Amino acid sequence: MKNPSKRITWKEISRQKFLMVCAAIFFVYGIVFYYVPLAGWVMAFQNYKPKDGFFSQFVGLEKFKFLFSDEVFLRDIRNTLAMGVLNLVTTFLMAIIFAILLNEVRNMFGKKLVQTISYLPHFLSWIIVTGILHDALSSSGIVNELLVNLGILDSPINFFANPSYFWPIVAFANVWKETGWNAIVYLAAITSIDPSLYEAATLDGAGRWGKIWHVTLPGIKSTIMILLIMNVGNVLNAGFEVQYLLGNGLVKSVSETIDIYTLTWGISQNDYSLGTAAGIFKSVVAIILILGANWIAKRAGEDRLF
Amino acid sequence: MKIKSSTMDKVFVTCNTIFLVLFVTITVYPVLNTVAISFNDGIDAVRGGIHLWPRIFTLSNYKTVLNQQNIITGAIVSVARTVLGTIFALVTNALLAYVISRKRFLFRSQLSLFWVITMYVNGGMIPTLVLYRNLNLTNTFWVYVIPGMISAFNVLVLRTYMEGLPSALEESAMIDGANDFTIFTRIISPLCKPVYATVALFVAVGHWNSWFDAMLYNRMNAQYTTLQYELMKLLSSVMQQSGSATTGGNTAAAAVTPVTVRAAATVVTMLPIILLYPFLQRYFVSGMTIGSVKE
Numbered sequence: 001m002k003n004p005s006k007r008i009t010w011k012e013i014s015r016q017k018f019l020m021v022c023a024a025i026f027f028v029y030g031i032v033f034y035y036v037p038l039a040g041w042v043m044a045f046q047n048y049k050p051k052d053g054f055f056s057q058f059v060g061l062e063k064f065k066f067l068f069s070d071e072v073f074l075r076d077i078r079n080t081l082a083m084g085v086l087n088l089v090t091t092f093l094m095a096i097i098f099a100i101l102l103n104e105v106r107n108m109f110g111k112k113l114v115q116t117i118s119y120l121p122h123f124l125s126w127i128i129v130t131g132i133l134h135d136a137l138s139s140s141g142i143v144n145e146l147l148v149n150l151g152i153l154d155s156p157i158n159f160f161a162n163p164s165y166f167w168p169i170v171a172f173a174n175v176w177k178e179t180g181w182n183a184i185v186y187l188a189a190i191t192s193i194d195p196s197l198y199e200a201a202t203l204d205g206a207g208r209w210g211k212i213w214h215v216t217l218p219g220i221k222s223t224i225m226i227l228l229i230m231n232v233g234n235v236l237n238a239g240f241e242v243q244y245l246l247g248n249g250l251v252k253s254v255s256e257t258i259d260i261y262t263l264t265w266g267i268s269q270n271d272y273s274l275g276t277a278a279g280i281f282k283s284v285v286a287i288i289l290i291l292g293a294n295w296i297a298k299r300a301g302e303d304r305l306f
Numbered sequence: 307m308k309i310k311s312s313t314m315d316k317v318f319v320t321c322n323t324i325f326l327v328l329f330v331t332i333t334v335y336p337v338l339n340t341v342a343i344s345f346n347d348g349i350d351a352v353r354g355g356i357h358l359w360p361r362i363f364t365l366s367n368y369k370t371v372l373n374q375q376n377i378i379t380g381a382i383v384s385v386a387r388t389v390l391g392t393i394f395a396l397v398t399n400a401l402l403a404y405v406i407s408r409k410r411f412l413f414r415s416q417l418s419l420f421w422v423i424t425m426y427v428n429g430g431m432i433p434t435l436v437l438y439r440n441l442n443l444t445n446t447f448w449v450y451v452i453p454g455m456i457s458a459f460n461v462l463v464l465r466t467y468m469e470g471l472p473s474a475l476e477e478s479a480m481i482d483g484a485n486d487f488t489i490f491t492r493i494i495s496p497l498c499k500p501v502y503a504t505v506a507l508f509v510a511v512g513h514w515n516s517w518f519d520a521m522l523y524n525r526m527n528a529q530y531t532t533l534q535y536e537l538m539k540l541l542s543s544v545m546q547q548s549g550s551a552t553t554g555g556n557t558a559a560a561a562v563t564p565v566t567v568r569a570a571a572t573v574v575t576m577l578p579i580i581l582l583y584p585f586l587q588r589y590f591v592s593g594m595t596i597g598s599v600k601e
Contacts, residue, residue, distance in 0.1 A: 016412060018486035022405050023417050026398075026456070030420060033453050037429020037437050050436075098329065101322050114326050116587055117333055123579050123590075125515035127538045131572045132336045134544065135343060135565070140354025142339060176333065184591055208318045233426075241518070245541065259431070266432040267522070279430025287426065 044277035063277040073261055073278065080257040083167055083243070084235035087174045092231065094179045096224065099186035100212055115187070118180025126241040129177050133246070134160075137169070160246065163254045170242050185227065186220055193219035229297055233290030236282050258282050337576075344368070344569035351566045367570035377571065380533035387450040387532065388513040395455050395509045396502060402456060403464035404490045409473070418465075425458040435522060444523045447530050450513070460505045467501040468494060504589045514578065537575050540568045 013020060044063055046056040067073050098118070105111040121129065137143050137159040144156035159165050197215045206214060240259040247255030258278055266275020338358050343351055347362035355361070371377055405411060406418045429437075434453075435444070443449040471494065479489050495502070517534035524530040544565055 012412065016410070016486075019405050019408060019411050020413075022401055023411075023413055026402050026405070027417070027420065029456065030424065032441075033437075033456075034424040034428065037433040038427065040429050040433025040436055043433060043436070050439075053440075101325060104318070104322055105326070110326075114330055116584075117330050119587070119590070120580075120583060121333060123511050123515075123583065124576055125517065125534050127515075127517055127534050127541060128572050128576050131537070131541050131568060132340050134541070135340055135569065136336045138354075138565075140352065142335070142357070145354065179329075180333070207314050209314075245538070262431050267435075272432050272436060275432040276430065279432060283427060283430060290426070 041276060041280055043273050044280050046273055048272045048276075050272075059273075063273050064281075066274065067277055067281065072256070073258075075253065076256050076258050076261045079243075079254055080236055080239050080259075083170050083239045083257065084237075086167055086171045087239075088231055088235055090171045091174050091178050091182060092228070094175050095182035096186055096220075098179050099183040099190065099220075100216055102183065103187060103190050103216070104208065104212075115180065115183075119184065120180070121177045122181035124177070126177075126245060129173060130242060130245040133169070133173055133176075160248060161250045163251045166246070166251045166254045169246065170239070173242050173246075182227075185223060189220040189223040190216060225297055229290065229293040232293040233286050235289060236286050340569050341573055343566055344573045346566055348564040348566040351564070367564075367566045368574070370567050371570045371574060374536075376528055376531070376536050377533065377574075379529055380531055380536040381574075383447065383530055384514060384533040386447070388510050391451045391455075391513045392506050392510045394451055395457070395460070396506050398455050399457065399460045399505060400464055400495065400498070400502065401490065403461045403468055404486075404494060406461070407465045407468040408486075421456070421458045421461060431522075438523060445527050445530070446524075449523045450516075450519060450532075454519075457509075460508065464498070464501055464505060467498060471497055500589070500592065504592055507586055507589050511579065533575055537568075537571050540571050544568050 042054075043056070045058060045060060047059050047062075048056045102111060102114060102118075105114070124132075135141055139156040139158060143159070144153070147153040148156060159169060193215065197219070198211055201211045201215050236258065239257040243255045243257050244260055244263075247260070258281070262275045262278045262282075265271045265278065335358075339356070342356050342358055342360050344367055345363055345365070346356055346360035346367075347364050348367065350362045402421070406414055406421075408414065411417075428434075438444050438449055438453065443453065475493055475497075476489055479493050484492070515534060517532060517538050520530070520532040520535035521538070
């Protein structure tokens with residue numbers, strides 16, 4: 001120990017009795033609810049039967065072999081990645097664009113009003129958001145009405161029955177729900193930019209665009225990088241609730257994700273081992289993604305998480 | 307030169323205003339449309355063309371919703387889990403944050419690391435389900451409150467705030483003979499009211515909106531399902547309707563819930579959030595910015 005006052009002595013321990021007791025309780029709680037499930041990963045290497053519990057038959061990598069030879073699982077990996085990346089790119093760009101444009105509004109009341117409205121959808125559950133979206137996109141909904149009245153469509157179409165619309169709908173739902181919320185961080189970052197940089201840019205003859213491009217964007221670059229790293233690790237988590245709620249038999253080939261696969265096999269078919277194996281695959285990929293993104297940011301000389 | 311740049315500015319301001327007005331319209335319109343549909347006659351609504359105002363006004367959708375036993379039970383369970391879950395979470399998270407924000411605490415860094423790890427790795431859906439089943443937490447109300455109580459993210463938000471308080475407060479209290487419990491309850495907690503409000507709101511919204519845990523752990527127990535889960539069942543019956551309409555036939559198979567009743571249930575479910583939102587939104591934003599501060 002570098003700090004001599006931190007040496008562990010009985011006197012110090014008894015002085016910190018309250019802290020010690022609390023720490024011990026939180027440690028036990030953490031072990032039970034967060035670390036014991038990790039030990040449950042052993043199920044993926046067994047043919048788990050609830051009656052045998054921990055001592056179920058050991059089958060090695062058999063479940064993983066099944067997973068990677070299952071076309072449905074490979075398809076679900078593709079769907080998860082595709083929707084995750086699409087959601088990441090669209091929500092990310094929209095939040096940055098929205099934050100920058102909102103920052104250009106000079107009317108304080110209007111700015112505040114728009115911002116307050118913009119992050120309301122973040123607090124609505126996915127159940128409500130998908131319900132609202134369903135109304136808007138139904139055959140009698142506003143979207144079909146507009147498209148028919150504008151002459152783009154001859155008759156209303158069923159958006160939820162066509163697989164090629166599913167990914168864009170999911171991306172739109174994410175943008176609708178999260179743009180305003182994600183923009184908060186960027187707006188906070190923009191306020192911390194030194195105002196003299198804008199004055200200097202004005203003297204150099206920069207217009208609004210010039211200032212956005214040469215002052216605002218570089219000013220929030222490090223915030224963008226940190227959030228990008230954090231979100232890259234979440235790419236595989238980006239897909240469960242919307243897909244589960246909006247998916248139906250007709251679009252199954254593009255709507256099912258790894259989590260839905262886990263749910264189908266683990267809960268409906270009661271194959272706990274296979275469900276666990278799919279979950280492990282997801283966790284491992286997520287960790288690789290976040291470490292990879294962090295490493296790239298480090299090499300590029302940017303701020304990073306660790 | 308000067309004239310040119312000011313016309314460019316005007317073009318910019320106009321485009322920007324159009325963009326933001328469009329943005330707000332797209333955000334608000336679908337919500338108001340659902341409210342309008344919820345007050346409209348069910349058979350008439352199928353014709354479409356309802357925008358911001360109901361065509362044939364009725365309260366029958368709300369009567370139907372509020373007469374369904376599962377919706378009432380769901381609402382009671384949702385309120386109970388939101389209240390209890392928020393209290394439990396706030397007390398435990400604040401206490402843990404207090405412990406790991408004490409610089410003199412011997413196991414400070416170890417305990418922090420122990421909890422930070424839980425942010426990045428977790429057992430996943432199935433091992434968690436097996437654990438809750440073995441602990442006899444499934445098919446009970448407590449499965450909503452006990453397991454997810456501590457969130458490492460919230461603890462970090464609270465810790466960051468507590469570390470920003472002047473340490474002289476604690477030192478002078480210790481000289482006066484105060485113990486850690488007194489320092490936590492009498493000195494630190496009163497100063498943490500704003501951040502407590504923020505964390506409590508996040509936890510409360512999370513509890514109110516969650517439905518997946520009800521489906522996983524309490525599917526078989528109508529008395530413990532939440533309002534959101536009941537709404538999800540209504541939604542999926544409407545979804546099946548639109549799915550089967552294109553495959554042809556089979557529409558008469560199940561008693562399909564009208565779109566208007568589902569809209570009314572949606573409004574009932576989001577009402578608490580919409581009503582409280584104007585008063586509480588500043589706490590949400592302050593939480594988001596505290597959370598984004600790196601240690």
